[in-house]
Amino acid sequence: MEHMSALNKEKVFSQCNIVLPQWLDDFIFNKLNAQYCRSNSNMTVIDWGQKEILNYLGTYFPRSYAEAYSIFKRYLQTNCIFETEKSLRLLDFGCGTGGEIIGLSTALAECRANIKVLNVKAIDGNQYALNRFDDIKDEFNKHHILQIFSKPSAIKIDDFYDLSILDSILDEKYDIIVSFKAVCEFVTKQQFEEKNAYEYLAKFMLPKLLDSGLMLLVDVTTKNDVAQEWLPDLMDKGLQNAGASVIKRNPLNNETFVVHHSRQRADISKVAWRIIINN
Ligand SMILES: C[S@@+](CC[C@H](N)C(=O)[O-])C[C@H]1O[C@@H](n2cnc3c(N)ncnc32)[C@H](O)[C@@H]1O
Numbered sequence: 001m002e003h004m005s006a007l008n009k010e011k012v013f014s015q016c017n018i019v020l021p022q023w024l025d026d027f028i029f030n031k032l033n034a035q036y037c038r039s040n041s042n043m044t045v046i047d048w049g050q051k052e053i054l055n056y057l058g059t060y061f062p063r064s065y066a067e068a069y070s071i072f073k074r075y076l077q078t079n080c081i082f083e084t085e086k087s088l089r090l091l092d093f094g095c096g097t098g099g100e101i102i103g104l105s106t107a108l109a110e111c112r113a114n115i116k117v118l119n120v121k122a123i124d125g126n127q128y129a130l131n132r133f134d135d136i137k138d139e140f141n142k143h144h145i146l147q148i149f150s151k152p153s154a155i156k157i158d159d160f161y162d163l164s165i166l167d168s169i170l171d172e173k174y175d176i177i178v179s180f181k182a183v184c185e186f187v188t189k190q191q192f193e194e195k196n197a198y199e200y201l202a203k204f205m206l207p208k209l210l211d212s213g214l215m216l217l218v219d220v221t222t223k224n225d226v227a228q229e230w231l232p233d234l235m236d237k238g239l240q241n242a243g244a245s246v247i248k249r250n251p252l253n254n255e256t257f258v259v260h261h262s263r264q265r266a267d268i269s270k271v272a273w274r275i276i277i278n279n
Pocket residue numbers: 045046047060061064094095096097098099100123124125126129155156157158179180181182185186191
């Protein structure tokens with residue numbers, strides 16, 4: 001663990017080489033008992049129980065934290081978006097334990113001191129994951145002026161008709177919409193039959209995005225065994241069919257993010273990401 005305190009002296013080495021903040025590392029591993037334990041590539045977290053969610057928390061939460069922190073911080077540093085707002089609304093589809101929400105919130109806290117409140121609509125079908133996100137959100141609030149208020153919604157989407165259920169709870173428009181590594185599970189489980197899940201999600205979400213807002217879609221870059229397609233290709237086809245305006249994307253096929261924490265030094269993730277705006 002000694003290397004962590006040395007590493008934390010300089011929290012961020014570069015934009016894509018991130019150290020999990022010490023408070024967050026302590027909280028997930030020592031208080032919540034998260035475990036570092038990698039799984040296979042076509043995993044479906046929706047079915048996981050309490051113990052497996054703790055494995056998710058110790059393994060994949062830090063990766064999503066680092067990806068969201070890096071992508072948002074870079075974007076906030078090079079654009080004047082959200083420079084005058086005092087509060088923002090965020091919608092996360094498939095938030096799980098919420099690594100991306102905490103990463104994004106940390107980037108906002110560092111780059112936009114004007115924002116004091118982040119209202120989060122956190123949607124996921126796994127109640128265990130939502131409970132852990134709730135714990136972490138409360139702990140985040142003890143360490144930051146920016147306060148996260150969240151309304152976790154335990155909703156399992158079984159097919160694309162179920163998306164209309166969401167309409168009843170999503171009664172406002174959002175400044176930021178994110179979905180991190182959730183659509184891949186819909187592809188694996190063929191929840192939108194054989195239709196393009198990215199297309200359905202984009203068509204459903206984009207009308208809920210404010211004109212001044214942005215949507216960030218992030219997913220793993222593997223070839224999906226069920227769809228027999230590379231997920232970034234499927235993502236691009238889906239976004240194009242949905243008429244989405246992609247304004248930024250990872251260079252080349254994927255982008256590598258490195259996160260350091262007390263259970264794993266230099267843990268590497270590779271993802272495809274797209275930033276989308278309303279036309
Ligand atoms: C790989 S996890 C990603 C979690 C989080 N976004 C992150 O990056 O750490 C995928 C999430 O999507 C959720 N999910 C998958 N299928 C779902 C469905 N049919 N309805 C609701 N949530 C679903 C899972 O419960 C899981 O938390």
